Amino acid sequence: MTETQPARIPSTGSVRELGPIGWIIAKLGARVIRAPRFHLMDVIGQHRLLLLAWLPYSGVLLNWGKLSRKDAELVILRVGHLRDSEYELQQHRRLARSRGLSDETQAAIFAGPDSDGLTDRQRVLITATDEFVVTRSMSQETWSALASHLDRKQLIEFCMLAAQYDGLAATLATLRVPLDFRD
Missing domain, CATH: 1.20.5 (Single alpha-helices involved in coiled-coils or other helix-helix interfaces)
Incomplete structure (x- = not known):
């Protein structure tokens, strides 16, 4: 804001x-x-x-979900980046650091799935997040790749997590919620 x-x-x-x-x-x-x-x-x-x-x-x-906290933060950071949600990014860059995502890894997450320094799992999570947020669905190829890394409960949670933070980004932007930190 x-x-x-x-x-x-x-x-x-x-x-x-x-x-x-x-x-x-x-x-x-x-x-x-x-x-x-x-x-x-x-x-x-x-x-x-x-x-x-x-x-x-x-x-x-x-x-307390089935996804690791590190994976959840990766998805949240990517949604925040895609939706240009300064509020989400400000909150979750800090939290992601505490959950094992360094500033370098975060930069790679923002750069996209082809960025250097990402694991195969991270690339798949970023690609799946991009498709989910942008198209509101996922191609069979991306779904299959995601399913090779996540079990059924994690797949369900992935969708709910991405949708939750996409909706939250829209709410924050529409209501123009002020930032909590000056940086």
Whole structure:
């Protein structure tokens, strides 16, 4: 979000707007990401029921799914890159580093599947993410390649993860959620 594009739904830290549970989630989330505010939670938290439904789903995909955390971060970074989601990239570049994706590997992820320094598995995940996000489907060739690396549960989760972060990127852009960090 730029200074010339104000937020469409103002970020709030108000207990009245977020409710006590949403307020606690936003405060704890800010502490976890080490930021003064967690603007995503400050915005989504204004729809209390939606926040309470969405948060566990997101948490499973991000932290407790069948894909490795490293693979999940690769997919999230690629979706953020494809959707030019500065918010997602700002959050997940940091998290990806903590999950084993170096700055060099991240640069390769952004450069695409033909970039040097990627494993075959990473190339397939990037190609599959590109097709899924851009075409809303996947060719049989790409699906077969992905299926050679992932089991059934991981294949399902891959689709849900890519769709979740694609939708989140659209939501962040449409609502113009402010960045949490200055960098």
